[in-house]
Amino acid sequence: MKFKKAFALLLCALLTASSAFAYTLGSDERYGKSDIVAKMEALLGEIRRSSEPDEPEDEGEKKEAGAVYLSADAFVIGGGFVINPQKIRINEGDTAADVLLSYLNANGEIGSNAEYSGSAENDFYLKALKASSVTFNADADFESWLGDVTAYYKPENQTDGMLGEMDVTDLAGWMFFINGKPASEGMSDCEVKDGDVIMMRYTVAGGMDMGGEAFGGVDEPYTRAVRLDGVIKGIADGDLELYDCLEVINRVDVTQGEINELLR
DSSP states (O other): OHHHHHHHHHHHHHHHHHHHHHOOTTOOOOOOHHHHHHHHHHHHHHHHHHHSOOOOOOOOOOOEEEEEEEEEEOGGGTOOEEEEEEEEEEETTOBHHHHHHHHHHHTSOHHHHEEEESOSSSOOEEEEEEOTTOOOOOOHHHHHHHHHHSSOBOGGGOOSSEEETTSSBTTOEEEEEETTEEOSSOTTTOBOOTTOEEEEEEESSTTGGGTOOOOTTOSSOSSOOOOOHHHHHHHHHTSSOHHHHHHHHSSTTOOHHHHHHHHO
16 A cells, blocks of 8 residues: 555656656756656655654663562461562562562462462462472460461461462461551552562461451450561671571561561
C-alpha cells in the first residue's frame, strides 16, 4: 500500500516537473537525460523518507536505585533462616515482589524453590519456600498455646522440602514485613527504595506468634512484636555474625531488649 502511494506521488511529480525539466525559465536550454534522472532519484528519496514510520524513542534501561535487604525466616518454630540476609541491587520502580522473584530466579528454578500466586505486577502472594534444612524446635509452652489457637499442630506435614501455608497449622503461612513491621500493602504494590528491609516471616498462628493482633477468640498474641530489620541489615553488611545472632533471634519469645543488645 505504501509502495502504491509512493509510486502515485512520484508519477504526479514527474508529470508536474516534466516541463520544468525540458526548459529553463527564460531560456531555450534543455536539460540532459542525466540531469533528469538525478532529479527524479532525489524526488524518490524524499517520498521514501516521508512514507517511513517514525522510529520509537529509546526509553533506555531502568536506572539503578541503590540496594535493599532480603531475608526469610522460620524463627517462631526454631527453624532459623530459610533465606539468609542478602543485599540486592534494585532499579527504579522495583517492588518487593520484583526483589523476591529476582532472588529466587537467580538461585534456581522458581518451581523447585518456591510456589506463589499472582505476579510481580498484581496480587503476588508467596505460598511456599524451599526449606529442606528447617528443623522444628518449638518450645513446650508455645506448643501448648497453639493447641488452644489452631485446629492442629503437625510439623511432620512438611514432607516435600517446602515450607508453606497450612503446613504446620491451619493458620500457617508466609507474612511480608517491610522495615521491621507487617506490610500494609501487598508485595506487588510495595515499591521499594534504597535501604529498605524486606522480610518474609513464617507464622503458625496467623501472626499472633509475632505480636500481631489477636483474633478467633484469642485474648492476646503469644508474644510482643519485635523489630528485626536492624539485625538483618547488620548480617547482610557483615557487621554482625550470622550464628551469633541466630542464638538470640531464633526463638518465638525473643524480646526487643535482647535484639537491641545485638545491635550495640
